[in-house]
Amino acid sequence: MRTIIPFLLASFLFACGESTENTEMTQSTRSTDKETTSEDLETKAKRHAEARLGISPTEKYTLEIYPENLDGDEKPDAIITLNRLEFAKNEAAKSKNPVKHAELGFMGNYNYIFYYDGGLDKISPEILVPSSPNATLKVTFEHIASEKFKDILIDYRVLNASFRNFYTVIEHTPRHVFQWKVFDGINKTEKEAYHFSYTEGTLGPQKDILVMKATMKDPGKVADIYSFEPEITPTSEQLYRFFYYPREGKYMSKK
Numbered sequence: 001m002r003t004i005i006p007f008l009l010a011s012f013l014f015a016c017g018e019s020t021e022n023t024e025m026t027q028s029t030r031s032t033d034k035e036t037t038s039e040d041l042e043t044k045a046k047r048h049a050e051a052r053l054g055i056s057p058t059e060k061y062t063l064e065i066y067p068e069n070l071d072g073d074e075k076p077d078a079i080i081t082l083n084r085l086e087f088a089k090n091e092a093a094k095s096k097n098p099v100k101h102a103e104l105g106f107m108g109n110y111n112y113i114f115y116y117d118g119g120l121d122k123i124s125p126e127i128l129v130p131s132s133p134n135a136t137l138k139v140t141f142e143h144i145a146s147e148k149f150k151d152i153l154i155d156y157r158v159l160n161a162s163f164r165n166f167y168t169v170i171e172h173t174p175r176h177v178f179q180w181k182v183f184d185g186i187n188k189t190e191k192e193a194y195h196f197s198y199t200e201g202t203l204g205p206q207k208d209i210l211v212m213k214a215t216m217k218d219p220g221k222v223a224d225i226y227s228f229e230p231e232i233t234p235t236s237e238q239l240y241r242f243f244y245y246p247r248e249g250k251y252m253s254k255k
């Protein structure tokens with residue numbers, strides 16, 4: 001036995017040395033680890049969402065995962081979006097006025113986000129984003145509250161318009177801090193559009209949000225208003241400035 005143990009130890013040490021010295025090997029192992037983690041999160045997210053929302057095993061829904069650093073610790077987090085268009089259509093079909101529901105784009109409670117906290121390895125309860133399920137939620141990220149992590153921007157559609165919700169993760173929970181219209185007026189004469197910029201915070205470390213005027217190109221008659229992405233051109237005209245008030249946990253114009 002005495003001779004076997006040192007031999008095993010030596011081969012173990014040799015193996016360790018080999019894997020740390022070989023960069024290519026380490027990198028390929030890392031990327032495999034990442035894929036496994038994201039697959040695991042998808043399985044976990046599906047199980048979590050189905051249980052939370054009472055989704056039946058036969059329902060077809062859309063789930064997307066957007067990884068990002070959302071709280072400043074070293075563990076990657078993610079935003080999970082869920083869209084229940086099929087369920088919305090089935091509900092409408094069972095209602096008294098299915099045509100009206102279709103005309104309104106099945107507007108209702110069918111789009112959700114969940115927050116995956118990498119540090120806690122936990123998925124949050126669902127956060128409802130009332131909107132038309134004809135469009136899935138659009139997710140982008142920006143440094144607004146801090147340079148150490150990003151805030152969550154969720155775009156959703158209501159009829160001819162698109163809106164944006166802003167969330168900041170505070171104590172492991174995304175807080176809804178601001179909301180504004182992105183554009184309005186597809187298939188209408190009157191059109192409006194906005195863009196946003198973020199400047200040094202006046203009241204604290206959280207940046208001020210500037211709502212800037214933009215123009216929306218007239219595309220003519222659009223067949224599917226929900227999948228259509230209008231051409232928006234930013235201008236340098238500032239319309240409003242919003243400040244983050246920590247006590248209210250919201251962006252507001254100056255008191």
Ligand SMILES: [Ca+2]
Nearest residue numbers: 073075077118
């Ligand atoms: Ca994190």
